[in-house]
Amino acid sequence: MELFGQLAFGFEQALTPQNILFCFIGALIGTLVGVLPGLGPVATIAMLLPITFTLPPVAALIMLAGLYYGAQYGGSTTAILVNIPGESSSVVTCLDGHAMARKGRAGAALAIAALGSFFAGTVATFIIAIFSAPMVWIASTFQSPDYFGLMIFGLIAAVVLAQGSVVRSIVMVLVGLILGLVGTDITTGQSRFTFGIPQLSEGISFVALAMGLFGVGEVISNLARTFGKPEVQPVSSLWPSREEARRAAPAVLRGTAIGSILGVLPGGGALIAAFGAYVIEKKWSKRPQEFGNGAVEGVAAPEAANNAGAQTSFIPLLTLGLPSNAVMALMLAAMTIHGIVPGPKLMVERPDLFWAMIASMWIGNLMLVIINLPLIRIWVMLLKVPYRWLYLAILVFCCIGAYSVQNSTFDVMVMAFFGVVGYLLPKIGCEPAPLILGVILAPHIEENFRRSLVVSRGSWWVFIERPISAGFLLVSLLFLLAVLLPAIRRGREEAFRE
């Protein structure tokens, strides 16, 4: 009952006209930022930070938080319509979302993304309110070997993610791993694969790489294939059919669960969560062949997961004072400048701020769904714009986006390079998705693997002694067997047939 009292207190704080206004402004800007490819919440919050100094801290933080999850909503829009991840966490949405759009189901995909996100956001709000303490416990018991186990699990999932040939997807994962290792090695400080280019010292910009592979690659192949007339079928209906809704609902539930848990972990939890949710849907689906060709679950689950993850990534910040990603680091900066010290005592020292932020998350999600649903009609009209004009706008926004992450022209070149790669990969029967996952996971796997061994002074048992890492490794092994065994059997059958 105390919880309801606290939540009511939070709503009381968050529902002042001023805070509602700033929540709305944040959600609106966030939607815009999400829709514009590449221009991410980090660059936007950095630009808005000085404005927030003159606001009361609660209003300022509510606005910035609204901007962050607004971007998660908006990010799926371009992913679905033009195959460009508006936000890095909507990379996965490209896979089936854009395929749905091609089949004339753009409206349905957008509606499912928005409603799925809203549901996930609502659940995640309550999870933050109720489970902050145990969630922090999860995050703070995770040591290096446990992260390693989790990441290996993700890597194995990458192979499952493959649609075509297992061999090709393993190759793609390996290429991704190598690309992910570019930069300075955390353990020794040596730089690898950088060719002496200082801009590569922190690794290849993920935003530039993802936008190149998906967005620019798609633009090139559209232009090459149709001279600027992509084969998009006319939009049949703006709303999901009953069948689509029935299939999306359980996927949203599973996606929410995965996103809520993985969002708490540091290092891009929302992105990994979206991938994880997608893999699990595909693995348990009765129609795995539909994935990649416009499966509703392939939109619903990752969208729910990335929104839930975006919200639970506030937990480490609010309860430990430790930011888990670049946006949270900016939120921490904003709090510090306002004289607020985030940490285990925040809930006691500033309950007004803590509960108001939580309440505002739900209000913000409600606003976002209200902003986004009517917009679907307008977004879908965007598909009627002749592609020879649309693609110019897309490329310009991609360049701005790639540049704005680190204010680096080098990253624009990186995007152009991976644009060509993204165009060529499907030509040789390879897919970019496993490659992207390799890029995300490589630094985490290596860093935690080597750190585990340093901590254990070289003993490999460390991965089995800790129950969490042992559990993940065991599940990975089972996963691998589940994928490989049928493949091996099939291989044998084919051999016998010959």
Next chain:
Amino acid sequence: MSVSRFASLSRIGLAVVASALFCGTAAAQSWPTKPVTIVQGFPAGSGLDIIARIIQAPLEKALGQTIVFDYKAGAGGNVGSDFVAKAAPDGYTFIFGTAGTHGINAALYKKLSFDVETDFTPIGPIVDVPNVLTVNPKVVDAKTVTEFIEILKKQPGKLNYGSSGNGASTHLGFAMFNSVAGIDLVHIPYKGSPPAIQAMLNGETCCQFAQLQTVLGQHKAGTLRLIAMSTAKRVPLFPDIPTIGETLKGFEATTWYGMFGPKGLDAAIVSKFNAAIKTVLEDKEVVDKLAGIGNAVRYETPEQFTATVKKDRALWAGVVKSTGATVD
């Protein structure tokens, strides 16, 4: 590219006009007439950025111009330094550097495309940023530096200390402490300070040198214990916490944040900017805000700051050499 080319062209044009009129410092006299860009070698929201944002508005007021922060992160701040080292010294591009970017890095990186002393014009420091010896009391239940050393001497090579990265001041400061105190801990680097602190909380590491502002929340909750400061003097925010130097005579590992311009900056601009910084650092509100997160304002003239940079570069070069740390 085109912007800097334009800038250098206009500089040539300006020089021609100026020499014709025999008033070389006319531009410097009226400086600044347009927004001033201050580069940071780290991403938005970093510890450096927090200080930058606190001084932004008062500094804008003192200079009478808008300040634009340009985040050029990468290579431990070297990407930003490189950019400013090669920028036109027209008074509109500066870098907010640190004892790391303009001291440690010079010794740490084997090849740098610039020299931290000759390629920059030091303007003045802004703050001293104390590193504090922090322990997880569940792993090492020490309350003083003496107790800490005693406990660790009993288990050489067993425990780990964390840092926010290879060659960061949090790493080198502790390495220095290790050798001065005669104890043996294994260094575990993390990618930035949040995961390093998380590792200290879950016991993967026992302790570390942490920037004060990053551990305030944990200190309040009692989950981490602040034992001693690495600064020469006690920190005003925590008058009860001693310095390491009080136990180990002469120990000091202070880091500062300060402003630099490209080399060849007009002396009139340097003194004008330095005076503006002085005004800001005398503003009580700024002092209190900085002190509230554990940083002490530090004012020096450009000449004093030039000497500080030289001295600290040599100091850290010695530490880097003795610890054998290196980054390519």
